[in-house]
Amino acid sequence: MTDRPSLARLDLNLLIALDALLTERSVTKAAQQLHLSQPALSASLARLRAHFNDPILARQGNSYELTPLALRLAEHTSTALDSARRVFESQAEWSPADSTREFSVYGSDYSFATVGRAACAIASERAPGVRFRFMLHTPAVIDDVENRLRSVDGMMIPHGFLTDLPYLDLWRDRWLIVAAIENERVREGLTLEALGELPWVFTYQSRSAFTSASRQLQQLGIEPHVEAVVESFLALPHFIAGTDRLGLVQAGLSDSLLGSGDVRLIEPPFDATPVLNALWWHPVHGRDPEHTWMRGIFAEAAATLSAPTHG
The missing domain is CATH 3.40.190.10 (Periplasmic binding protein-like II)
Known part of the structure; x- marks a missing residue:
């Protein structure tokens, strides 16, 4: 037996409130972000405090700071929220031409300026409502890559940094x-x-x-x-x-x-x-038809690239 609360009895709206509170570190600003009244968000904070048996936000002078537990929660909350969104945004039948999905991909400015730009051009012709969010990877992201890739669609990075993840070879450069x-x-x-x-x-x-x-x-x-x-x-x-x-x-x-x-x-x-660039993703996306479509777009984009020769 366990005394942990059943997921069925938890209000998942509290996850949204928690994410806003951890981001803004202010009840007032978090309420504004969520378009809620301050008393409503204060009530959510009270429930979160009771659930975790922790203040979450601790007053320091005229402002609030995250407690040690809240700092740990911040590492997981946005990932959990993004995963929940993906669950409820999934559709039995998906049409790229009618989709408004956003694909999020980590990479460097090099990968964005080359294959990222080409992928956007192809996608805009076939799926005008789809958009891409390209985010710069950092050493911290790469060190925690398996967790990070659960909540995004992929990472463009050459071979030599990641292992034990599915990947698609894109293009070779020098x-x-x-x-x-x-x-x-x-x-x-x-x-x-x-x-x-x-x-x-x-x-x-x-x-x-x-x-x-x-x-x-x-x-x-x-x-x-x-x-x-x-x-x-x-x-x-x-x-x-x-x-x-x-x-x-x-x-x-x-x-x-x-x-x-x-x-x-x-x-x-x-x-x-030579540099062998690849698109990497988490296995959780393997059977996602939308993700499969995105991978095809990147494969097409990579095929259009060639390394020019300048001396």
């Missing part, structure tokens, strides 16, 4: 080195020696966020002097133009980066491992 137009050290090409002497801008640099090419540099015995880390590939030219810095970027972004006229792209002086 690495180029970004340098300023006026950088004299690269005018006649690059050498391995120069890679170790010149400063760098890395796009990611942590245990779970990195690029395969930056790891490859270290495997070649080159320890790059990193002057800046920016979690954006499209921002690289702003940190490299007018300096001696170098950066690594996928060839698929060549046109976007060269548009400024301030940087050039150079073939690396080593055999850089």
Whole structure:
């Protein structure tokens, strides 16, 4: 026997109230978000406090702070709410042309500017009511990827970061080195020696966020002097133009980066491992016909991509 309350006796509307309270940390603001009166939401907070035997919101001076339990709940509440929405939004028969579904996908600005843009273009022709929400992944998201993917539709990220999840290979790309137009050290090409002497801008640099090419540099015995880390590939030219810095970027972004006229792209002086991009998702979405349709759109979009060659 268990003394835990039966799910049938719980008011799932309290989950909506809890999510708003944890987000806003204010009864007044949460009530405004939900278009409820303040007394109605205060009553919900009282029921939540009784259920959890915890204040949830604790007054600190003129404001409220989340209790330790509330901080733990915040990690799961939005996921649970999104999952509940998916359950009740599901339909026995689904027509893309009539759908207003939103597909949410994690990725980098590189994946958004390439296959994400192409997928939106294809979907807009066949399902004008469907929309995509593209969200930047972070090291914290990748570290908790299995839980995060329960409440979103997928993550676009190359092989080498995720395991034990279903995936769809999308497109293959290659690495180029970004340098300023006026950088004299690269005018006649690059050498391995120069890679170790010149400063760098890395796009990611942590245990779970990195690029395969930056790891490859270290495997070649080159320890790059990193002057800046920016979690954006499209921002690289702003940190490299007018300096001696170098950066690594996928060839698929060549046109976007060269548009400024301030940087050039150079073939690396080593055999850089290609990038194999993929769409990953949680097994819970495997039999969802809407998700299957979305995967097909991304497969079509990837087929339209090719890595341009710039030297």
